[in-house]
Amino acid sequence: MKVSSLDCKSSHVLSLSHSLRQAARIVKAKRLSLKFLSIDLNGDLSNLKIGISKTKGHENGRFSSSHALYGGANLESMELWSLRLLSRMLHAFDNLCIRKDGTVNRKWDKFLGTQVPANPQAKCGVSTVDVIVDFEKDVWVRLFIPKKKSRKLYSLYKKSKPQAQKLFPIIFFYHGGGFVFLSPDSVCYDTFCRRLARKCHALVISVHYRRAPEHKFPAAYDDCFAALEWLQSGQATQCLPRSIDPRCIDLSRVFLCGDSAGGNIAHHVAVRASETEISPLCIKGVMLLSPFFGGQERTPAEIRVRNVPMVSVKRLDWYWKSFLPHGANRDHPACNIFGRNSPDLSDVSLPSVLIIIGGLDILQDWETRYADCLNRAGKDVKVFFYKNGIHSFGLFDQTHITKQMFFNIMGFIDNH
Numbered sequence: 001m002k003v004s005s006l007d008c009k010s011s012h013v014l015s016l017s018h019s020l021r022q023a024a025r026i027v028k029a030k031r032l033s034l035k036f037l038s039i040d041l042n043g044d045l046s047n048l049k050i051g052i053s054k055t056k057g058h059e060n061g062r063f064s065s066s067h068a069l070y071g072g073a074n075l076e077s078m079e080l081w082s083l084r085l086l087s088r089m090l091h092a093f094d095n096l097c098i099r100k101d102g103t104v105n106r107k108w109d110k111f112l113g114t115q116v117p118a119n120p121q122a123k124c125g126v127s128t129v130d131v132i133v134d135f136e137k138d139v140w141v142r143l144f145i146p147k148k149k150s151r152k153l154y155s156l157y158k159k160s161k162p163q164a165q166k167l168f169p170i171i172f173f174y175h176g177g178g179f180v181f182l183s184p185d186s187v188c189y190d191t192f193c194r195r196l197a198r199k200c201h202a203l204v205i206s207v208h209y210r211r212a213p214e215h216k217f218p219a220a221y222d223d224c225f226a227a228l229e230w231l232q233s234g235q236a237t238q239c240l241p242r243s244i245d246p247r248c249i250d251l252s253r254v255f256l257c258g259d260s261a262g263g264n265i266a267h268h269v270a271v272r273a274s275e276t277e278i279s280p281l282c283i284k285g286v287m288l289l290s291p292f293f294g295g296q297e298r299t300p301a302e303i304r305v306r307n308v309p310m311v312s313v314k315r316l317d318w319y320w321k322s323f324l325p326h327g328a329n330r331d332h333p334a335c336n337i338f339g340r341n342s343p344d345l346s347d348v349s350l351p352s353v354l355i356i357i358g359g360l361d362i363l364q365d366w367e368t369r370y371a372d373c374l375n376r377a378g379k380d381v382k383v384f385f386y387k388n389g390i391h392s393f394g395l396f397d398q399t400h401i402t403k404q405m406f407f408n409i410m411g412f413i414d415n416h
Contacts (some may be wrong), residue, residue: 041394060316068384068408082392083197086396090091090195094115094315102322104180107233115185122147126194129240130185132182139223141230143185143239144197144204167250169284169413171196171226173206174269176260176292176392178319179220183208192395196257199406200413203249205231205237209265213322217334220261220269220323228273232281259392267337274349284416287354287409290392291360291370294320294334296329299365310391313413316363338373345377353379354412356405358389384408 068160097109118128125147133139146168159224173196175182175189182189184206197204209223230236231254237246258266270286295318302313317330322391324332333342353374357367386401 002328025213050252051080058134084307084309090310091315092310097181098318098397102318104211104213109181110229110263113182115183116186116187117185118189120339124194125198127241128190128194129239130240131236133207133224133227137223137226138208139210139226141186141209141227141236142190142193142208143236144206145240145244146194146201146203148244167248167253167255169200169202169250169255170231171200171204171255171257171413172224172231172266172269173201173204174209174256174258174262174265176262176290176395177204177211178257178292178316179212179261179323180319181211181231188395192259195406196409200410202255202413205236212319217323217325217328217332220265221272221334224265224269225272228269228278229282232278251280253416254281254283255285255287255288255416256283257287257409258291259289259395261292261323264293264334265287267291268334270350271348274351285352285412286350287352287356287362287412288367289356290363290393290407291355292316292319292357292363292364292390293335293337293365293366293370294330295339295366296331299369302362305360305362306363308362308390310396311362313362337370345374345379350374350379352382352412352416354408355381355383356389356394356408357383357385358391358393359385359387360389361391363391382412 019096062307093112096112097105101107118130120127120129127145127147129143129145131141131143133141173184173189173193174183177183184190184193185208189206193204196202205227207224207227210219212220231251237249238251240246256270257265258264266286266288270283273283298313320330320335324330324334330336331339331341333339336342340347353366353369353371357364357371361367368383371381371383382404386405389401390396394402396402
C-alpha cells in the first residue's frame with residue numbers, strides 16, 4: 001500500500017505524542033523533574049521549555065588556571081534515556097520539516113517551532129523588543145532588556161558619569177540549529193536569552209540571520225556582522241524603552257556568544273571584527289557554548305560516543321552539506337577552523353575566548369582541538385569541561401550544571 005506524505009507526517013506526530021507520554025511515565029517513576037512550559041498533544045507540540053533535571057545535584061569537579069572540569073556521578077541510565085526520548089522528539093521535528101530533496105518546509109518549521117512574541121512588559125525581570133536591521137534580507141534582532149536595579153542606573157546624567165560597573169555590557173547572541181532551524185523568537189532561545197540578560201545584567205541582542213539551505217555560506221556570517229554594524233551606527237540605542245538612558249549602555253564592553261552553530265558564527269564574526277574598524281564598539285570576549293566545528297576526518301569522539309541525546313554524526317553532516325557552498329567538503333574554513341585550507345590566525349587580534357564543552361557531545365574533540373590551537377596561537381582561552389554535559393546542555397537546562405555554566409559566563413564577563 002502506498003503511503004501518502006500526509007500519512008507519514010501524521011505518523012511522526014503520533015510518534016511524538018507517544019514519546020512524550022513515555023517520558024512522563026519515566027519521570028514520575030524515577031522522580032526526575034521534566035520541565036515543560038506547556039504541552040498540547042492535539043495541537044501545538046513544540047510550545048515547551050525543554051529540560052530534565054534530577055532531584056539530586058552533581059558534585060563539582062576540579063579547577064585549574066585555564067581549564068576547569070565539572071564531573072560527579074554518571075547520569076543514571078533512566079535519566080539519560082529520558083534525554084534520548086527528548087532527542088527523539090527533536091529529530092522527529094526535523095524529519096517533518098526536511099523534504100527528500102534536501103529543502104526545508106518552512107511552513108512545518110514555523111508550525112512546530114513555536115515562536116514567542118516580543119513582550120515590552122518585563123517577564124522574569126526582562127522585557128523584549130524586536131527590531132528590523134535589514135528588511136530585504138529579513139535580518140532582525142530581539143533585544144532582551146533586564147529590569148532596572150535602581151533609579152540611579154536609569155537616571156539621566158548630570159555632571160558626572162555613573163560608575164563603570166553600573167553600565168550594561170552588551171551580549172550579541174547567535175542561536176544554534178545547524179544553520180537551518182530555529183530563531184531568536186523560538187521558545188527555547190527566548191527563555192535562554194531572557195535568563196542570560198537577567199543573570200549577567202546585560203543587554204542581550206539575539207540575531208535572526210538567513211538560514212540554510214536557502215541561504216548558504218556566508219549568508220549567516222554576513223547577517224550577524226551586519227547586526228554588529230547596526231549597533232555601531234547607534235540605531236540600537238534608539239530602540240530602547242524611554243525609561244532607560246542609552247548612555248547606560250557600555251559600547252566598550254561587547255561580548256559575542258552562541259551555542260552550536262551560533263558558536264561557529266561567533267568565532268567568524270570575531271575574526272571579521274578584528275580586521276574591521278568598529279569603534280566605538282570594543283569586543284571584550286567571545287563565549288562559545290558547544291560550538292559547531294568539524295572536518296572530513298572522524299574524530300575518536302565521533303566514533304566512540306554513540307546514541308547520545310540531541311545530535312548524531314549523520315544529522316551534523318547534513319547540516320554542513322546544507323550550509324557549505326556546493327562542492328565544498330567539511331574541510332572548508334567555515335567548518336574546520338584550523339584545517340589545511342583555513343587561514344592562519346596567529347596574527348589575528350582575537351579577544352579572550354570562553355569555551356563550554358560537554359563530555360556527552362560528539363563534537364567535543366573538535367571543540368578541544370579548537371581550544372588547543374587557539375592556545376598555541378597565543379590567544380587567551382578558558383575552557384570549562386562538563387563530564388555529563390550533552391550538546392548545548394545549557395539550552396535544555398540539564399541538571400544543575402546549567403547553573404554552573406551561567407556562573408562561568410558571569411565570571412568571564414565580570415573579568416573583562
